[in-house]
Amino acid sequence: MGESEGTAVPRRRHAASILVALSALAACSAGPSTRPVIAVRGDGEQPSAATVPSGSREVPPLESYETPGLSWSSCTDSARARMGASAPAGAWEYECSQLTVRLDVPSRPGRGNLGMSLLRVGTGGSPLVVVGEAGGEPGTLKAARLAASLPATVLSTFTLIGVDRRGTGESDPVQCVPDAARVGIVEADPGAESNEDLVDAYTLASRECVLDMENRLPGVDSWRASADLEQLREAMGVPHLNAIGFGEGSRVLTLYASRFPDRIGRMVFDGAPDPTLDATAVAQTRAVAADETFSAFQKDCVVRGCPLGAGATDRYKALLDALRDKPLRGGDFDLTPGTATEAVLAGLADRSRWGALAEAIVAAEGGDGAKLSAFVEPLLLEQDEDPPRIDAGIITACNDTTNRVPPERVAGLTEDWRAKHPLFGAYFARKLLACGPFPVPQAVKVPRLVGAPPMLVLTTAADPVTPREGAERAAQALPAGVVVGWQGGGHGALGQSACATKAAEEFLVEAKAPSSGTVCPP
Structure with a gap:
């Protein structure tokens, strides 16, 4: 990122791979504002229009635009x-x-x-x-x-x-996080007894970004x-x-x-x-929601007859245990319990790729980690015209909050959430370490x-x-x-x-x- 006019930063970028597809689903109906009842109607039904909420301004009219100062x-x-x-x-x-x-x-x-x-x-x-x-x-x-x-x-x-x-x-x-720090952050095992290696990776990321970007x-x-x-x-x-x-x-x-x-x-x-909510509470709500999303993924698997079937949760846990014993080696990074967790969360977030996620988990069970690793590549690798996404994600998140959670507090949360939220609790607790080494922003x-x-x-x-x-x-x-x-x-x-x-x-x-x-x- 350049601070002065005309300053350019050399970079290579990674082509994005997320597919957004329109699902032809049923229409919706209006219900009460608290826990409304779902009433499924025919495909021709449309959301019902309502009056503008009391006390609000009117929706502005649409206006035409011109961009004389921009060259398209x-x-x-x-x-x-x-x-x-x-x-x-x-x-x-x-x-x-x-x-x-x-x-x-x-x-x-x-x-x-x-x-x-x-x-x-x-x-x-x-x-x-x-x-x-x-x-x-x-x-x-x-x-x-x-x-x-x-x-x-x-x-x-x-x-x-x-x-x-x-x-x-x-x-x-x-693009300031060293490759070693990126890989260290993503490969870190959520099931590890100690958070020391992850703290070291975030500390390296912070040190290099502060040196590289300075006042920017x-x-x-x-x-x-x-x-x-x-x-x-x-x-x-x-x-x-x-x-x-x-x-x-x-x-x-x-x-x-x-x-x-x-x-x-x-x-x-x-x-x-x-x-x-503060950062800690947000992390816990995400752990709960991620568990719920995996349950929805498993139910969808059963309906579609995907190869994981009703055993998706148990097979995912077993895969993490297997990777803990023997990671699957890759060119730029390995498929470890941490990488697999990151990949599954990325797949769960993209509804259109749930089928591909199921196939990737099955492939990893058989020793082929390439399909699951593909979900993580945009975070870690630069290719074509896009940089690794993890750098801007961490820096923006840490600049958006003055909250910093001490490592000893994270250690306690990790143990607690691992028990309360078995699939992803430890992962989200450990993510609270990310901002600790970064400068606290001006409020x-x-x-x-x-x-x-x-x-x-x-x-x-x-x-x-x-x-x-x-x-x-x-x-x-x-x-x-x-x-x-x-x-x-x-x-x-x-x-x-x-x-x-x-x-x-x-x-x-x-x-x-x-x-x-x-x-x-x-």
Whole structure:
């Protein structure tokens, strides 16, 4: 990431491999706001429209955009190369551009520059910005995939504009964690008696990133990413920002709303992090949700007749034990209990790849770790035009909180959660070590959001990344949050649930807010 105009950082990138497919699922119905009843109707049913929540502002009208200060050029071939074999089918055309935004680190407020990469797709006259997760697929690729799963009316009403948020993708990416630290973090066994090796890996990551980035390190956070979106809105020449936030990307949009309340347009959060809990409580809720998601995966396995069948849980545990005795050697990293856990969590998060995840576990049982390792490669390896995702994920998460959990506290939580949450409790407890060695950021006073138009929050019943209860609390924290809950599994409902996707379509295109508490069947 560069601090001055024109500064470029050499990098190679890794092509993303997450496939987002639209599942033709049943429609949804509106229920009470607390634990609504699911009423499955015919495929022709649509989410019911409701009046705007009392006390909120009206949904802003759609506005046309222009980008005279941005130079767009075709990037179809490079975008498809970055997505690899999982690139959407069809003759999709993509254009890319770069916007210079302010680095704005605490030591130099308002000064310094970095490049923010953009991708657009669609023919609509209004812009719809797509913001992803710092440790996930870059927003440019997220937008490219999303175009293939959204209804045609959305793409004819809007032009999707994907954003590689600061430090990710092609936006002057963070790439400072040594290979040894990356591998050490991911390969670390959640079942280990001691956390010492993992502490050492995070300490090495922190030391090298502080040395490599110096005063730029505090600039990679969600607070400044929200200011980047305001510069993008200004560059597009529109009075309001329409946007979709995926998972932790929703935090960027909530910060944007708090900072620029008069600029809020039509916003959809597909999974949102819990704003009410500290890091320890969030980690425990994720451990619970991950266990629930694996149960949903096992039930799905039985229904589909996948090779794991009803024994998925026992076979997964047995695989970890086998890898503990004899890891499967790989070229860049080994398949260990830690790598396998990371891979399974990545697979559980992507509902469209549950079938592939089951096959990968079976292959690993037979001594072939390549398929399971493929789920982890985007975190660890740089290839083509994308850097390893783990760097920006750790740094952004640690810059977004002043909370640091001492290693001795983590050791106690690890033992406790290992007993309470057998599949993933120890893993999530040990992840609390990540920020310990990193500098504590300067606290930011976030303005209180008082008035706002309705904002749609999609939740997923079994979501291992942004658990449903936390996303519901995120909606409750908004002045006019509207919840649509999908009773499915995986991370995110948009493009997976036809019902949730329809609700988003009507909200974005027609400004129709569904009844809060609407439930979409699995």
